[in-house]
Amino acid sequence: MLKYQHIADALEKYIEEHELQQGDKLPVLQDLMNQFGVSKSTVTKALELLETKGVIFQVRGSGIFVRRHKRKGYISLLSTKGFKKILEDFQITSKVIELDIRKPTTEAALNLNVGLDEDVYYVKRIRYIHGQSLCLEESYFNKSVITYLNNEIINESIFHYITEGLGLNVGFTDMFLHVDKLTEEEADYLGLEKGDPKLYVESIFHLTNGQPFDFSKVTYNYVQSQFFVQAVL
């Protein structure tokens, strides 16, 4: 992690711990430079990162302000941290239904940019929030990148393992959202009725070098799931 990322993390933690609200003013640039003992450009980069993440907004000639929404219980659609971390305030558990090495489907091969004869890890699991089903998740991992997986890793945090264990740099994600009706199989897994609404999200996770390594298809229980997105215009 680079110095400006550490400073961004420290500022975000400060805002959370002190429960600062939207519109609360942060110290001026000079004070932040003194406090962290770094250059103006480092503080500026940290602030730009926090702005992109929706944590602060800057008003030219006026200052740096906290940006927080007022609603509780929403899951960030764009968080970098994986479910385990996002939902640490919630009680999240999961049940692995399938875990094996197989050949990809045509769809998975296309999205992972691998051949049909290459190996992928396939993971199918259900996530629960406060004991209620949150989503059904099917993931395909490019095995030449994610070289090893087991049940314990999956039950902990795959993203933590990928970044810390395998030392990979996760870069960006393309997400595709649809709303549709549950199939009978999906309804059974989620404890809902066939034909009930679902949010269906396909995500393609890439390394910083642009290589896709995870293609995931997630079907959410509409009763449990509410999301927020913070966009900078």
Place this chain on the structure above:
Amino acid sequence: MLKYQHIADALEKYIEEHELQQGDKLPVLQDLMNQFGVSKSTVTKALELLETKGVIFQVRGSGIFVRRHKRKGYISLLSTKGFKKILEDFQITSKVIELDIRKPTTEAALNLNVGLDEDVYYVKRIRYIHGQSLCLEESYFNKSVITYLNNEIINESIFHYITEGLGLNVGFTDMFLHVDKLTEEEADYLGLEKGDPKLYVESIFHLTNGQPFDFSKVTYNYVQSQFFVQAVL
């Protein structure tokens, strides 16, 4: 618009017009500096903006690459440009059902940060895509910011009017997403059945100074709407 924003726009247009694909390499920093006749820091800011917007990704020591998803017909959930612009490749029309000045609901007052006795513009409309209903949209505009609206403005682009006509600077948006079942009234407007799935999105648009000016509640026709989100991790 600042210089780096112009350069970012020009690069984005270049990528679109030349139909560059994900992974295609862009000219190196020095070439971009020469081409636009600007400093390194200006090009760097332009590239950072494009990275945040999901248009490019940068690989240290390797170059600048185009980031584009392969799927057609998806609407960007985070676009800055308003529907009219996002959907210029689609055939979008809209029908205004209601337009008046009124007192806000408690919910709208809370989200717009105005008093219950202050005036808001209320707009209710249906959007159509290729002649099919896309969404039902109810918007509340803080009248002390959006001082005037009429049918013609609404049928053109409200966002164009706000930025160009009123000269306001739009800063950031908080969006809240739910999936649920259509009420009878919503189903009637969208030409669907009561109980069909819906994507329901509440958005709060803020000026760059943090003031909320538009609280919108949008109910999407699940058959017509598919969205994409490009996230930087």
